[in-house]
């Protein structure tokens with residue numbers, strides 16, 4: 001019997017949507033281990049997110065310290081490892097975001113834990129399925145160490161619902177040692193749009209948009225829908241749009257309710273990042289492109305004509321309400 005320590009990311013006093021997928025997986029794992037889910041919030045602002053977190057698990061542990069203001073795997077991993085021991089956890093989990101993928105292997109090393117990365121299914125207490133080969137196959141991995149480390153693919157688990165009101169406790173960060181690493185600065189795109197990983201609607205463009213200026217029409221569509229912007233790697237590599245818009249195997253994995261793929265061919269590496277979307281709309285001038293095999297709605301058309309028409313129709317609909 002053991003608990004599941006779920007490292008959860010938060011922003012502005014709320015758990016991130018991506019953390020909710022991990023909580024669904026963590027609840028399943030906890031059933032197999034006969035324990036309960038303990039949410040771990042680390043960093044400056046952790047306390048402010050604890051009331052929201054307590055709605056999703058029976059226990060929340062907050063480790064708040066000025067020394068943990070900026071995320072560094074070097075400083076966060078010892079906190080995670082210490083809390084695994086303190087909470088009697090046999091499994092430690094996080095969503096496979098850029099932070100989760102950076103943090104959990106280092107915590108696993110500190111704990112001598114075997115790791116199952118980017119899991120898509122919990123099969124038993126110790127076995128997990130995970131996509132491989134750009135999502136074309138699944139492997140089942142068994143982890144036989146006393147503590148198991150897991151990262152969870154967000155698009156494969158529903159967001160957890162609220163489960164009541166858990167208790168919140170605080171724990172000390174201990175001596176924070178960055179092992180010579182220093183946080184210098186964070187270069188992040190400032191945007192009023194939702195985070196790509198958390199968004200319910202994503203509008204993504206590909207190489208067929210031809211240049212960055214042309215993405216403005218997709219941004220107008222995104223803003224009408226309250227959507228995040230995404231892109232194929234061909235578009236980000238060409239410098240048309242910021243690199244952190246990239247969706248796919250080597251970009252972000254997203255699973256919004258609605259995904260627009262505009263002028264994107266649908267290479268397997270792109271599909272690996274978005275095929276878990278609930279509804280996929282593809283706009284492409286070539287009817288034979290693979291994107292139409294995963295699309296729920298496909299429009300064979302030039303974006304130059306069809307996207308402005310779509311925007312005009314949405315504006316008309318909004319005005320009539």
Ligand SMILES: Cc1cc2nc3c(=O)[nH]c(=O)nc-3n(C[C@H](O)[C@H](O)[C@H](O)COP(=O)(O)OP(=O)(O)OC[C@H]3O[C@@H](n4cnc5c(N)ncnc54)[C@H](O)[C@@H]3O)c2cc1C
Nearest residue numbers: 206207208232233234248249250251263265270285302303
């Ligand atoms: C190891 C590895 C990892 C990779 N990781 C990723 C990843 O994470 N994400 C990713 O996206 N890719 C990734 N790729 C690249 C991937 O293989 C493709 O090259 C890339 O996704 C293609 O991007 P695209 O669809 O925008 O471009 P293209 O394949 O060139 O497609 C452009 C599309 O635009 C359409 N088009 C052109 N003009 C118009 C128009 N006027 N109106 C409408 N449609 C138009 C064309 O018909 C075409 O379908 C990876 C590749 C490798 C090898």
